[in-house]
Amino acid sequence: MRIRDYQDADAPAVGRLISATYREYNLSHADLEEQDRLLGPFQHAFSDDPSHREAIRSILQSPMLYIAEADDEIVGVLRGRENVLASLFVCGDRHRQGIGRALVSHFERESVAQGVTRLRVAATLFAVPFYTAVGFRKSTGVRPGRSFDGTNFTYQPMRKALT
Ligand SMILES: CC(C)(COP(=O)(O)OP(=O)(O)OC[C@H]1O[C@@H](n2cnc3c(N)ncnc32)[C@H](O)[C@@H]1OP(=O)(O)O)[C@@H](O)C(=O)NCCC(=O)NCCS
Structure with a gap:
């Protein structure tokens, strides 16, 4: 497995990865119609x-965008910007x-190289144990937020100090 920068040509595969993963792990409470909307x-x-x-290419645009690749297949993606794991x-x-x-x-590592000292993330409830395991801590209680369609999606604000 290797981590590399995102390239524009990755957009369709990254879109499919996000769609399938979000539907299965973050939207399983919703019926199919609501999943599509969210x-x-x-x-x-x-x-x-x-x-x-084009809509997917556009929503993916991020100042920091990294791909995990294994066996010539995209298996993970992280989007971020200064101070924020998006x-x-x-x-x-x-x-x-x-x-x-x-x-x-x-x-x-990239954030530290840019002088960033703290990160925050709006964690899905599914991912709270993961973020806890990699050193993030809850910064407030859960909050109402927005899904990819701009409507309601509950999340857990978390943060981590970088040394
Ligand atoms: C959250 C997510 C990105 C974690 O990715 P992953 O590659 O499976 O995580 P890792 O294998 O690096 O896990 C590192 C540690 O986190 C913890 N962890 C990860 N997933 C966990 C889970 N489902 N339940 C409990 N602990 C978990 C474990 O301590 C794990 O170490 P271990 O496997 O040695 O016990 C993945 O589950 C995912 O894509 N979830 C759906 C999308 C999502 O909710 N993303 C977050 C958006 S903010």
């Missing part, structure tokens, strides 16, 4: 329609193999 542009991740592909997804059949931890470590 997925926003990612509900069309398996479509070849150029407008769908999102992290690892392919379901690769969970618990250290890929999420490796992506977070890479992001932390």
